[in-house]
Amino acid sequence: MSTPILLLNAGSSSIKYQVIDADDESVLASGLVQRIGDESGTIDHTVGGETFHQERGFPNHGRALKVMVQLFEEHGPQLADVVAVGHRTVHGGAAFRETTLVTDAMLDALRELSPLAPLHNPPAIAGIDAARAALPDVPHVAIFDTAFFSTLPAEAYTYALARDVAAEHGIRRYGFHGTSHSYVSKKVAEVLGRPYEELNQIVCHLGNGASISAIRGGVAVDTSMGLTPLEGLVMGTRSGDVDPGLHAFLARQVGMSIDDIDTLLNKKSGMLGLCGVTDFRDINDLIAEGNADAKLAFDVYVHRLLHYIGAYLAVLGSLDAITFTAGVGENNPALRKAIIDRLAGFGFSLDDEANAVRSKEPRVVSTPDSKVTILVVPTNEELAMARETKAAVGA
Known part of the structure; x- marks a missing residue:
């Protein structure tokens, strides 16, 4: 039994990716696209202990994803076997408190949150759009850095601002790195x-x-x-x-x-x-x-x-x-x-x-x-x- 899942972490000028078998949790492939938007970009695709390196221009995330797909086709593993794509998404605001299936309506709501994370959410959305175009036949999922901290009590997440201003603009503590904090804290319990x-x-x-x-x-x-x-x-x-x-x-x-x-x-x-x-x-x-x-x-x-x-x-x-x-x-x-x-x-x-x-x-x-x-x-x-x-x- 194998459940390969493609994981994408899209930044403003880079995309990190891995394919992990979610059953035995082994890494089947990994890679990094750098300098998206530059004429001298690079991509490194690693599978079976061997790294395949290319230097070429990546005008946008869509082109970077197409090249990534080509490398999977040439060197494996085959993306046709992937059962889902998971996207690291930094800011879910108050709207997204858990991992969420990507839909057009969901993306529209995520775009509305971009002012809360102007450096992080727009490239993540661009990566999701490009990945959905490249891999349209599998479900795509957004995993939010803020989700783990959706449990914060009001006394911890509330800033002492005028209530109407804070409420109108969603100003509160959200927290980040939640995926890491969640993983590590659970691993601590396992170790102990x-x-x-x-x-x-x-x-x-x-x-x-x-x-x-x-x-x-x-x-x-x-x-x-x-x-x-x-x-x-x-x-x-x-x-x-x-x-x-x-x-x-x-x-x-x-x-x-x-x-x-x-x-x-x-x-x-x-x-x-x-x-x-x-x-x-x-x-x-x-x-x-x-x-x-x-x-x-x-x-x-x-x-x-x-x-x-x-x-x-x-x-x-x-x-x-x-x-x-x-x-x-x-x-x-x-x-x-x-x-x-x-x-x-x-x-x-x-x-x-x-x-x-x-x-x-x-x-x-x-x-x-x-x-x-x-x-x-x-x-x-x-x-x-x-x-x-x-x-x-x-x-």
Whole structure:
């Protein structure tokens, strides 16, 4: 029995894809299209341990999907065997609280949400349109980053704004990276051999984009990202939390436009703005060389994360596990140690030897006497998407 599912993650200038057998959860193929809209784009298609590379122009997502289909035809696996297509979709707003079958009406509703995620939803919609044209005979499903956080209580998702303005424009906390937070928190219960519904967890998704969640008994009750993926933790190029008055200050005193401010906070801030680089390997090297900017950037990053961990300890009331995931969370033992050492007074105890181990497997890195279990769990959003897609289409 085989249930191959094609998974697409369309960005503004890229498409990542995988084919996963949803029965045995093996990866049958994967690929990446880069520089869509450029004359010098690339596509890499990997199957059976071999990668097929092409360089060509991709004027739009439709052309990129056609080339992807050609590579499947030439090198396999055959897309004719695919039973469904799952699309990562960043912002579902309040309208989409679960994985949803794609229809024309659904896409119209999704387009209306684009102002809430102008950098993310339009390319996702373009990818869905192109994929439906390329693969018209199979069901397509949208998996929303915001869905996992649709359980947030009103006290957590409500901003203290004029109620009529917030209601008219859908202004509230939505949260993002939900597919990752859901997958990782469930994997933690599996690793610990405990019922998901009995665990209070904090999950730290630390990559170029970063977010943290509080999960009580399997239900998300708080998260750091808000109306957009800009709020919350310090990220690679995003500022995270700033005084909301900063926008008015920069407009009035500096003469910056709204677009200039948006670009500053989303693309020129975070670790890049603080020390000039975003890769923590480079940051660690700069710190070792005595670079003061890199050291401050690292300290700011840790301080902001500790701020949220402390808040979520209070929100949850008790904590069973804290987990680090995504590129930075999984691969930076120095960062994990810097955070956990600051939490020692609350009974957190890190096993330094276990923390230093490099592995792609989920693992416990706390000492046996730690009051809170500390884990590193590699995220697998594509597998989570495959599971969601399979359930949605009844495959």
